[in-house]
Amino acid sequence: MDKIKINVSMAVIRRLPKYYRYLDELVEKGITRISSKEFGKILGFTASQIRQDLNCFGGFGQQGYGYNVRELRDEIANILGLHKPNNAIIVGAGNLGQAIANYSGFRGSGFVLKAMFDINPRLVGISIGDIKIMDIDDMGEFIENTDINVGIICTPKEGAQSVAKRLTGEGIKAIWNFAPTDLEVPENVIVENVQLSESLMVLAYLMNERDRMENAQ
Amino acid sequence: MDKIKINVSMAVIRRLPKYYRYLDELVEKGITRISSKEFGKILGFTASQIRQDLNCFGGFGQQGYGYNVRELRDEIANILGLHKPNNAIIVGAGNLGQAIANYSGFRGSGFVLKAMFDINPRLVGISIGDIKIMDIDDMGEFIENTDINVGIICTPKEGAQSVAKRLTGEGIKAIWNFAPTDLEVPENVIVENVQLSESLMVLAYLMNERDRMENAQ
Structure with missing residues (x-):
């Protein structure tokens, strides 16, 4: 992993575990490759967000092929340091x-x-x-x-x-x-x-916002 | 709160509870006003980040005065819906x-x-x-x-x-x-x-990253 750039933003770091978790599920389902568009659909992110995030670590996809699911999962595990006891x-x-x-x-x-x-x-x-x-x-x-x-x-x-x-x-x-x-x-x-x-307050916000929107209708 | 824009990004929403928590502490300490620069120092954000975040909800500070701590806390409580049982x-x-x-x-x-x-x-x-x-x-x-x-x-x-x-x-x-x-x-x-x-994986990442930097020295 010589390509890692230090000082990646914490917002990107905090998204990596989600990438890892979904890739691990895809591996278990036997899916071998995925486009950034398909992967974005699963995660609820845009394809460009995903490409931008992964580019912080050197980028792993290939134009016209997408990502090799197992390789990407293992790279992210490596970036996250999950192999270290x-x-x-x-x-x-x-x-x-x-x-x-x-x-x-x-x-x-x-x-x-x-x-x-x-x-x-x-x-x-x-x-x-x-x-x-x-x-x-x-x-x-x-x-x-x-x-x-x-x-x-x-x-x-x-x-x-x-x-x-x-x-x-x-x-x-x-x-x-x-x-x-x-x-x-x-x-x-x-x-x-x-x-x-903080998580509970976010829930309160989302509930409040939904009420506000429903009342506005 | 007529000024609220809907569709504020979740990243901003997730920062609001932190604003609320620190403002509440400032109120308890008897601090009545604070500049975005000072508030940023406490939170570990830039002043411009704070101004940008709060502008999503209409903006509350006054040039040359900063924020009224209690007012801002109450506004954020209101945005978060913390008053609703x-x-x-x-x-x-x-x-x-x-x-x-x-x-x-x-x-x-x-x-x-x-x-x-x-x-x-x-x-x-x-x-x-x-x-x-x-x-x-x-x-x-x-x-x-x-x-x-x-x-x-x-x-x-x-x-x-x-x-x-x-x-x-x-x-x-x-x-x-x-x-x-x-x-x-x-x-x-x-x-x-x-x-x-996800929180545990972020911890693993930060530990791994520190080791990598220490080994590079």
Whole structure:
């Protein structure tokens, strides 16, 4: 992937997983090639949007042929780094942490969940599937011995910043954050926030907009 | 809000909740006005991006003054429809459903959770906070009697489509979907998907990209 341009816009990056997901489905259906027009129809994008997005990474299609589905899927997997194993821990083993521990999407994205941590003595010691909930005071040692590089924060809003500080203090440089708060972290630490409230507000907007249009008719 | 243009791009819509969230924090801090430049710094956007986004809805700032923080927050709340109460139910009362039931973000976005439904007899009858888990066979009657307009799907992937069909069959026209699958719904039904796997893949990308840059140095 020598052709990758750095500084691709985040809007394009955020569309790549969708490309990957649909290409993977096409591979499973046995479809070997697809035009940008057909692919756009499936995704709800224009053909030109798709060509423009993929051109950020060097472009993969051929005029008059379209895209080789399997090749494109594998290229995008490569760009996304899905082939690289990443070891993760969850901090906060309540309902949300347990739901995430059961989340089947880890497998396809190269992440492997290694342990969960909590401060609640009633949770420490039990297992979710084959993942053990451990005391948060044992987290530092575990991170060091198990080559953990991702921390998943599933605590309430109030505890999240101190957990982030503990994780980065132990050398963790990537955080998947479910707590509804902006974390302050050292500059070299990546934080990907799952903003449920933003998704809910978008739903509210779309519902409101539909009502407005229906009332205008 | 007569000035609203319809057909604003989804990319702009998806940024509005972030504007709202930060403005709400500024109001709480007692800040009364802000320039697009200062606001951009907080959000990590350019001033021109912010002006362009807000112009889609008529524009609210004044040259040389900036934005009135409280007014802008209230305008955005209005655009997002956050003042409109929406009654919601959760289908799927496992860990994820219970985590969502405890989710504090409902209050600020106009949604009120009224009940949860599941097929598992071991869950039916128990309560999460003051929300009761009911048998899914009682869902139709409940929707009819309680003026429910949003269904939140927290089932595994496999059950999601049949739940969506049941919900829309009962007249539900908006779905917040946590199941990692694309739902097929009638044209007038709004589906907002929470795509955890896409967020995880973006994290993988950013980690991979950082490694690549560090190795190139």
